[in-house]
Amino acid sequence: MKTTLIDSPVANVANIARALRTAGAELEVTSDPIAIANAEKLVLPGVGSFIAAMHWLTTNGIDDAIRDAVKRGTTLLGVCVGHQLLFDISHEMGSTRGLGLVNGEVRKFDGILPVPQIGWNRVAARGPLFEGVEDGIFYFVNSYAAVNAPDETASADYGGPFTAAVQRDRVFGVQFHPEKSSAAGLRVLRNFIAWT
């Protein structure tokens, strides 16, 4: 089955593409809404600002293409800011609506520990994405996260618990960077590619 990686200018697409290929994906990299709407398996990457990422999706009709694909039964994986875009809303400098594909809100860390979080952190996970790495250590770079999201499948702690991964039906999201998480990250991507 082909995997379609959304070619976003606000993401480190090259790194994710390389990791997906290493994990065994037959990869298509595109920003064409029609190709995205018809994808069998979709990956939505993202780094930096939620607002900028969401703006790029909406101005290029990619938000609707992703929703259409999910409605048809496409399996979707959001990575880092791509994971945050799946939620209802983010409170990054005001409030911005996300794709609304999973329940919950994204908020800034409370600042007890240094923000952004930069580094490895252990998760407590379950579900098909984490088979074999249920207590894996993954690499995070984030200032924002959901907390106790209803669709949470992995949690971690950074001055308090936060949601490290979600799953709602065929929609998956991971707050960490699987492409920077060595063998554990590649395992998550392999699990995603293998999942039907």
Next chain:
Amino acid sequence: MDVIPSLDLLGGNIVRLLRGDFANVTTYGDPETVLDSLDVPRGSRLHVVDLEASRSGYPVETNIVQRLATRGLHIQAGGGIRSLDDARTWIDAGAEKVVIGTVAADAPEVLRTIVEDLGEDRVIAAIDVRDGIVRVGGWERDAKSSLAEVLRRVEELGIGEALITDISKDGAMRGPSFALYRSLRTNLRIIASGGVSAISDVVSLGRIANVSGCVIGRALLDGRIRLAEARARVATTNAIPERVIPCLDVRDGRVVKGVNFVDIRDAGDPVECAMIYEHAGADELVILDISATDANRNTALETVRRVSESLFIPLTVGGGVRTIEDFRALLRAGADRVAINTAALRNPQLIADCAREFGVQAVVLSCDAKRTGDHFEAMVRSGKESSGVDAVEWCRRAEELGTGEILLTSVDRDGTNSGYDIELLRAVTGVVKIGVIASGGAGSVEHFRDAIESGGARAVLAASLFHDRRLSIGDVKHFLANEGIPVR
């Protein structure tokens, strides 16, 4: 581990004595005001010491304990408790536990009477130790028993907790005696006291098996440690691994090794090294291009591109970054983070500009520090030239400007294998909140532990030690894990 604020009482105020000297008093104000300023939440344990009682032998500040008990604090009170009547006085005033020193070491029969009357849960044995010897009576004479004997006696009485203070370090801000606490062979829950001056000290104590609490006095009062932050760090201490980072010094596309930054020799292909290190468990890779000039800039970018294409761990690259365009080119070539050194010292605004353009997470300050008299100076041009800037102050300023982490190299120790410069590390980690990567001097597994445990480093870096295979990354991680330090 419990993080327990400790307040010394004298004349109705919170005070500190330097090295137990009543002639050397710092006053911080009345207890309620001080507790509010420290943000001590309800339900906290609170350690109070009646200094006048410890001198005169009679409880004095019982009314303060009475007042504080109404704030929902679990108070453990101590200071010169020498009889059952003294102990009862504190319990009647609202203390949950009494902390008993002199008689625990010197007069076990009195201690037994107190335990039998109040119950063993209400008694904490306080033991002052200097250079491994138990000290009593206001620290002015040696006790009759050895530390091991005192601990055994306390344990036999059914007491569960012992407060062990290393008085050679108390208040002197040099850090606790981790070796002392690690060496204890006892079933007692140990509360560590003395020398805790940075959050990393709290985290490191929490990693020692039988340490179940630590009391913090002056560092809280002086604002060096925030209680909420210390408790948050302790709560996540086992989830967030400390990192082991191999460093590739690269010149003209080949890995070389620097001894004190001169006398360089070839040691391999960077891509091959990078892949071996990731496979061996490296948490991150640092590439320092030590020959970076405009002429070979493209060679360096090509090396970064090739290495990043073979790696699935974060890659930090430094060397010769002068402008925001140099920074951007390295990120485009595949670096996750870029280290700036000389250029930032000459133009600190470069840090702020790069942080705004690429995010704080992409910016690493590389600081080469050299001992100069009684302070450390930031060096430029690969450690060869003095900048006139204080290294510790420079690191603090760089955090404000927007650096995500600091790569701190001791120029004096680099290439010597004699251990990281712990004083340098403590000086910097004590004043910044962001992570510090220790660099320069690693020669044994213990050095890596000390950089993290005593130095407060969040990552440890080495180059030649790994290239020459004198130690493997696995050796280092295995040792750290056995010492209670979490690794990936």
